[in-house]
Amino acid sequence: MLDVLLLDVNETLTDLEPLRDDFEAAGLPRHTLDAWFAAMLRDGLALTTAGAYADFPALARELLEAQLVAAGIEPTEERVTGVLSGFTRVPLHPDVAPGLRKVHAAGVRIVTLTNGRAAMSEGVFTAGGIMPLLEHRLDVSVPRRWKPHPDAYRYAAEVCGVPVERMGLAAVHPWDIDGARRAGLQGFYVDRRNTPYPQAFLPPDLIVPDFEALAVELAR
Amino acid sequence: MLDVLLLDVNETLTDLEPLRDDFEAAGLPRHTLDAWFAAMLRDGLALTTAGAYADFPALARELLEAQLVAAGIEPTEERVTGVLSGFTRVPLHPDVAPGLRKVHAAGVRIVTLTNGRAAMSEGVFTAGGIMPLLEHRLDVSVPRRWKPHPDAYRYAAEVCGVPVERMGLAAVHPWDIDGARRAGLQGFYVDRRNTPYPQAFLPPDLIVPDFEALAVELAR
Known part of the structure; x- marks a missing residue:
């Protein structure tokens, strides 16, 4: 019951598939969504495992900035917000x-x-x-x-x-x-x-x- | 000290970069390495968070099989072992x-x-x-x-x-x-x-x- x-x-x-368009608009490959989403869970669970805590939006932002930097793209506020705001749509x-x-x-x-x-x-x-x-x-x-x-x-x-x-x-x-x-x-x-x-x-x-x-x- | x-x-x-060749040989895109590795950590940490445990090689195999199936590729023993054995090389x-x-x-x-x-x-x-x-x-x-x-x-x-x-x-x-x-x-x-x-x-x-x-x- x-x-x-x-x-x-x-x-x-x-x-979440439409988020791939937002990654593309920021200059990242469409498949970035998969590694980014798995990495957020990895980091959030790592902190939980260690007895600590971080907000999902804070991790989402930091990981996205790291992925932009790794791809040689400047992590401007416009690019970052463009992807993150996709979650609300x-x-x-x-x-x-x-x-x-x-x-x-x-x-x-x-x-x-x-x-x-x-x-x-x-x-x-x-x-x-x-x-x-x-x-x-x-x-x-x-x-x-x-x-x-x-x-x-x-x-x-x-x-x-x-x-x-x-x-x-x-x-x-x-x-x-x-x-x-x-x-x-x-x-x-x-x-x-x-x-x-x-x-x-x-x-x-x-x-x-x-x-x-x-x-x-x-x-x- | x-x-x-x-x-x-x-x-x-x-x-781990050479593993991308092994993914390609199995029919998967080279970027699969990133999502696969993050997903293994996600799953291992999820089990630890929940108070349980699984072996890394067992998770590695199951996630790889799932990725092959999702890509419409038969998860043959040859393909799976081809990627997993890459870790030892x-x-x-x-x-x-x-x-x-x-x-x-x-x-x-x-x-x-x-x-x-x-x-x-x-x-x-x-x-x-x-x-x-x-x-x-x-x-x-x-x-x-x-x-x-x-x-x-x-x-x-x-x-x-x-x-x-x-x-x-x-x-x-x-x-x-x-x-x-x-x-x-x-x-x-x-x-x-x-x-x-x-x-x-x-x-x-x-x-x-x-x-x-x-x-x-x-x-x-």
Whole structure:
């Protein structure tokens, strides 16, 4: 029985592909998005592992500046802001709004939890029509531990006033599902690209191709 | 006063650039190296953050297979092994052997500590002429915590029988230096590419362009 569906945000709800245009406009190759995004998680998780904390936007900016310098491009404020502001304009995947409407109609509470900043996605959620469905929009700046540290998921359960086992995390990232499961939550793998799920991680409770399919599974 | 110089291995001692040829031979773009390497650290650190552990070679293999599948290439054993075996053939950076010889001659003990597998680098260290200089070659499979978790550095200090503050870590990765410093070690940033050091991390005790310069600084 599920009381609260906890949602990861970047890549799970939002489609980051348009950011490749912003990298290109700043003079960087389009594939820079992949290394940049993985490096942000690497650095945020490294600090969490060491018992420390940094803001996602601060890491995003520093890594982007380093990548511009490495490519021989001056890291002007215009170039840096051009890429970073892209996060506030990315679209939701097309299955998100119809899927979440069904989950909400079934009486399941819906809450987001991101390693980024909750405020960065407000415009995206409003434009995508899901803002009224979200009971809370949480980020890791309160527990000061990035997901998949158990404190991040426990914080969300505490805010919602539910035991962790009545909460399920939906994400496209296996490491996030693994962490949620280790913290006691259920884990739902949203696998839009049909990507093999790594055996290094605890398996998900459900594997679905998108949020419309997840809504059907949760209504069973 | 420094008793033991602790060395990170991948990228710090070894030059991973030749691996780009192996990615190309497997049918993947040369820039795949960057996203693959950052993703391995992301996944290893995610598991450490969640209180779990996976082997570097296991993660390396699973991520490579996923990248081949995503590119529409069959992840045959030949292709996967072709890339992974490249790790055992990469060269040392040219400053490493002369620099470490000077550090050794100054009476400082030298030990490696990698998130990879110590055995994977034996051939590289032998070919590069530094094997006789290394008192221990350690990896995180004993503490089962990836760097920068403090347990990884404490394990190295314990093996060497020195207090953490008489040990210094040399690395090209700011997150590793930050973690070593938080665990009580000194931190030396080897900055061959003149990359800005991110402010999100604790600053290093020394910044040097390579190991020859580090040897000079440690002899002061």
